[in-house]
Amino acid sequence: MGKKMNKIIIAVAVVGAFAGGLYFGNNQNSTPVITNSDSGASYGGGFNKNAQVTAPTKKSAVAKRTVAGKTHVVNDGESIMAAVQLATPGDTIQIMPGTYHETVYIDKDDIRIVGVIKEGKYATLDGQRKLNDAILYSGNNIVIENMRITQYKGNGIMGQAGNNFEIRNNIIVDTGVYGIFPQLGQNGIVEYNVISGIEDAAIYVGMSDNIHVAHNDVFDSVAGIEIENSRHAIVENNYVHNNTGGILAFITPGLPIKTTFDVIIRNNFVDNNNHKNFAAPGSTVSGIPAGTGILIMAADEVVVENNIISNNKVTGILITDHENAPNTTIDPESDPAPDKVMILNNIMLNNGYDTIDEAKALMLTEFKQGNPDILRVGVSRDSCIINRHRYVTVGIDNWKECAFTNTDAIDSYILDEPVAPREIDPSERGKVVYMGICAGCHTYTGRMIGPPVQIIQALYMDNPQGIADYIAAPTKKREDYPEMPPQNYLDAETRLAAAKYMLGRKN
């Protein structure tokens, strides 16, 4: 019966969309359109995984390890960074309870930083208000879990273009600008972290794709969770309380990646986000009015569903374009309007009780009274809402009814297969290394920084392995040439491919 029933309800909903739109625009007291979200169509999302819907119960973002690496144990008083330097991809670094004053940077792939919690005692990274960031990574397949981080000036955990990351079970207290900040990465999970006292966003996903932020407890910060210039992100099951603004979906103008779309914000507690704004002057979040539950700025295709949004004094959900947002620049290359916002069922409780003057003024123009749960300012095209009669709203009367009622069909945007390793196509390796690296110092016939390729061909005529070995650990052979820098970051196979390519060059 399910299928047939669904169709009928959709039909009703669609009719309702038009009827309702007209209705609410003109008359507040008419019969509302009531939509049951237990059944009905699900939002399809904007990300096509080309995979069957039967998703595993537990998603993993990092690539599966096929070979067990080493485990490096770091004891209190030792250096985590020393262990990272020794580690090779596939290794795990286990950090015993204790206090560590250092910045840990990981410019390698597949390293797991695992804190050991013993009877409630954590491995604590303490920046003592002197160090900049606690953990920086740029590698793929990085896991950071069970750490306690405090008193850093910059970020707790910052990713720069690392893909397939998992950051979980960390406690980040009173630490600088962002608690957890994966930037420019694809396919990552941020879950079960407890973060507080952050002067910008506790969790800030910047310019990333395929992100899952779940089960985090974020509070006492300027912003709880911010999804900025990112796509295919789900923010669910988080407890977001006592921040200036709870959950943010932004397009920040002036960044090189210009869009935010396909963001699902669902099943979160967004409570009492009335904290005084203590952001750095000039920062984008310094303009957020204290008391904002969910803030959607310029972001497109944002779904807000089944959240419990309570006690946020300005409003439960604020939707704005760039024009009406303070502290933003202009960017002719990014669209300033939040389009296709979709507000499904949410519990709204006691929001907007001490709202901003702009909201009050807008309410007057719509002849509305009460405390606003939902407030829209500026342009927003093709947005929709269901069960709008439940809330006190401003600026959404002409929104359509949504053609779906839930996001049940979307389990996660985490990729079924992690982002592929950064490996050079084996058949191209020799050429790429030769062109990209060797050619910088060696020409075929002329003397450059290194000897001519032609001479290398004579010296190693039947012996590419000789080149491959030499370049891994070069020695000075010629008085009047600088010593060659080692190329041992290239694996043996790649070095041999480059050597063979070099010996085969004709010009």
Added chain:
Amino acid sequence: MTLFSLISLPIKVLLRVSLLFFVVLSNLSYANDSGEVLYQQCIACHGAKGEGVDALKAPAIAGQDINYLTRQLEHFKNGTRGKAEQAIPMAAVAKILTKMDIEALATYIQAMAIVENANQSLIEGSLKNGSRYYQAKCGACHGGQAQGNKTFNAPRLSNQSSQYLLQQMQDFVAGKRGYEQNDKLGRQMAMMANTTKGQELIDILFYISQQSIK
């Protein structure tokens, strides 16, 4: 017998003379195999000071690298070198040297003071172009000033007769030197020799001739 009078003698005579030397001296060498004594048989062609004699197509050898000298003597001895017409006398001489003789000779010749080679600048070319070509094709192994580089088993070329160097390059190209599969170093040089010719080669030789002795 002065060097000057030697020049007028035909090759065949010289060959006989040197063989004669050899017979006399090799007898001596059994008693006393010092390099100095062994070297007496070389004087007729390479000169008393190892300065080389162009007319006999004998290169300057004084002060040359010991490994190079040893290797070449061995190559002459076992036929790896010596296909070229002008190398036949040298091959004949080397045939009769023992391993110990070669070692002693090479040690002695390496220790000889380098004498300026009067014949080195008989070829004229462009120094600027020569420098460029030389650095592109030769310098990486034979050194920026043609001083040689032990690391690559590359002999010193400076102070060498241009005529001799030209001849060797032609031999390399013609397959008369660096022709044996097991003579890898020779084959390397043969490969490089094939990359230059004509005016470019002349300029390179001129550049080499302009380098200081050391």
Added chain:
Amino acid sequence: MMKLLPLILLLSLMSFITMTLAYGQDDFALAEDCPPSFEFVTVEGKAGVCRLVNLYQFYDSVQGRGLGGTQTSLPEHRDGFTPAQIDLGRYLFFDPLLSKDGSISCASCHQPDKGFSDDLDRSIGVTGEKVGRSAPTLWNVAFLDKFFWDVRAKSLEEQAQGPLFDPLEMGNTPEQLLATLRANTVYLKMFAQAFPDEKELAVEQVYIALTAFQASLISLNSRYDRYAHGYHQALSENEIKGLNIFRSFVARCAECHQPPLFTNNQIAVIGTPEPEGRDFDIGAQKTYAAVENSQKLRGGFKVPTLRNITKTAPYMHSGKFDKLFDVVEFYSKGRGHAVPKDEKLQLHWHIWEPELTDEEMQLIVDFLGSLNDESLTPEIPAHLPSGLPVVDEKYQLRLSSE
């Protein structure tokens, strides 16, 4: 001895002939091979072109935008020019013939040994006066899609017409440029070779050739790059410390000067001071004057690359700072500290109060030195089709006085 004489005579004669031929037309034969790091690729039915090959091309990046961390792909770039076009561009670039009076070339302000920039606060054009802004580096322009400090050009071809025809810069006109080139037999031959499908030499071909040449100026093989590809010993301990401060969220340099190009190619209003006596430069506000709220871009300039940055002093759009340390210090002195009192600017959100120590600032400077790579510096032509001196007289004079 007699036998040798004829040979020696012959050799001498050969060398004499070659010497006299040295400056003949053949010397201007355009290259048939691609520059280093470029692969010669033949497309069906077309002349072979040069394609950049680089290790970074095997990495990925979010939305393919070429920004991020250590192992990140590059943004889209310009290539696909023929060896002849690139080489013709090289001759044009160094030839003062392109200026109004034959006094300066592109290379006068974009000198290869100064990071393809000059050592002036603001460059000097044909009139001897200083122009409005500092000459930017040309390294890695192949990856950019915005040109000039105020981003008023969208392509290298469009950009080239700026300096060529600006009365204060090279002062030429398209008509005069075309006439001079058509009157030069060597250039006629070269253009015909570089643009075999075109009927005659046209001024657009000059822009394309200059673009082709500039797109070959690739600098991606610095010690930092070796670090990024995984060889961590390529940087010294201090340089790694500097890198970590550079990309920290305290200094935040890497938020705009994003690897691998060390620019995000966006506009930023940072409130940099003008030198004494200079009026406030409104920068990108002028470029976007037609856009609503363009005052938000007042004083905004393009984020420049930091590759080969130690070569391009003085720094900022009008050369306010002589030393890199001073530049770093500017960012640490506090948000808006140098903004004139009567100016209201929408300063970039990353301009804040990082309160870096002197030691930290010095470490950033140390790190910046590891971004140097000039291994693909093209050869400066020994002589030019115009017969004019390379690069120009003033440049030569400056070189000889050094």
